[in-house]
Amino acid sequence: MTITHFQQIGKYRLRVWFSDGAERIADFGTFLAQSRNTLIRQFLDPERFSTVSLDEQGVLVWGDDEMDINPISIYENAFMPVEVALR
DSSP, rough: OOOEEEOOSSSEEEEETTTSOOOEEEEEEEHHHHOOOOOHHGSSSHHHHTHHHHHETTTEEEEETTTOOOHHHHHHHHHOOOOOOOO
């Protein structure tokens, strides 16, 4: 499953179209606000959030690949902040 294109429709909202023809509206506001990761929280700045683009694999990426979201998570509306322990 890949994303074919998207449109920003609000401060943290994107309309997303998928390779199977499905369409979703994803609101990233809660995801960004609840994350403890500073690399993710930087995209609470609406200007930085709007740097979103689509990479060649059909994945939404922000900044200089500082954040990306798995397309299936968007499709299933299952993206949540996940804290990763660094070893």
